[in-house]
Amino acid sequence: GQQVMQIPQYQHVQEGEDFTTYCNSSTTLSNIQWYKQRPGGHPVFLIQLVKSGEVKKQKRLTFQFGEAKKNSSLHITATQTTDVGTYFCAGGTSYGKLTFGQGTILTVHP
Amino acid sequence: DTAVSQTPKYLVTQMGNDKSIKCEQNLGHDTMYWYKQDSKKFLKIMFSYNNKELIINETVPNRFSPKSPDKAHLNLHINSLELGDSAVYFCASSQGQGAHGYTFGSGTRLTVV
Numbered sequence: 001g002q003q004v005m006q007i008p009q010y011q012h013v014q015e016g017e018d019f020t021t022y023c024n025s026s027t028t029l030s031n032i033q034w035y036k037q038r039p040g041g042h043p044v045f046l047i048q049l050v051k052s053g054e055v056k057k058q059k060r061l062t063f064q065f066g067e068a069k070k071n072s073s074l075h076i077t078a079t080q081t082t083d084v085g086t087y088f089c090a091g092g093t094s095y096g097k098l099t100f101g102q103g104t105i106l107t108v109h110p
Numbered sequence: 111d112t113a114v115s116q117t118p119k120y121l122v123t124q125m126g127n128d129k130s131i132k133c134e135q136n137l138g139h140d141t142m143y144w145y146k147q148d149s150k151k152f153l154k155i156m157f158s159y160n161n162k163e164l165i166i167n168e169t170v171p172n173r174f175s176p177k178s179p180d181k182a183h184l185n186l187h188i189n190s191l192e193l194g195d196s197a198v199y200f201c202a203s204s205q206g207q208g209a210h211g212y213t214f215g216s217g218t219r220l221t222v223v
Contacts, residue, residue: 033211042200043153045211086151096207097166100145100153 006101021104023089116215133201142184
């Protein structure tokens with residue numbers, strides 16, 4: 001079945017440093033979504049990418065979808081303590097199933 | 111106004127008991143889901159319903175039985191609870207295949223002792 005791998009599993013950064021998490025799918029995706037889960041909270045939808053090679057920005061967050069639509073990345077510039085949480089990618093198929101990656105747990109040291 | 115609400119928020123119960131978790135969404139979405147999140151944060155889909163019809167039924171023990179009385183509600187009943195069922199269970203909803211993302215409830219932390 002479809003697998004979505006996400007790395008790294010953990011990332012510890014100093015406040016102000018950049019952070020990137022990567023997502024790879026075993027199959028071609030129709031779309032990729034990104035979610036953020038704060039400690040003790042629930043996943044919150046951030047964005048969806050659909051087109052091959054698409055790049056979208058939300059303030060300090062940059063999301064990319066690979067040309068082959070099998071990989072994606074989330075880059076945060078100049079992390080802040082409010083960025084703490086687990087970031088999930090989720091790969092969508094044409095028949096509607098969304099498979100989540102294992103998540104990257106980000107801690108930011110002030 | 112809570113978009114996706116789950117009850118209870120916490121559930122502590124003994125092995126062998128039967129329990130239910132309820133979920134309601136007021137977003138007008140037509141698709142609802144149950145996800146299980148283990149201690150390593152891994153989110154695994156269990157079930158999905160579209161307009162009260164079961165469309166995704168992953169490999170889940172048949173002790174777990176979802177029920178959708180209408181498209182705004184999706185409940186989860188668990189029979190003969192086991193220690194390994196301890197996890198956080200999230201309900202979520204979306205419109206169609208979720209082009210605008212899934213909206214998750216705040217979760218139910220189930221602890222089986």
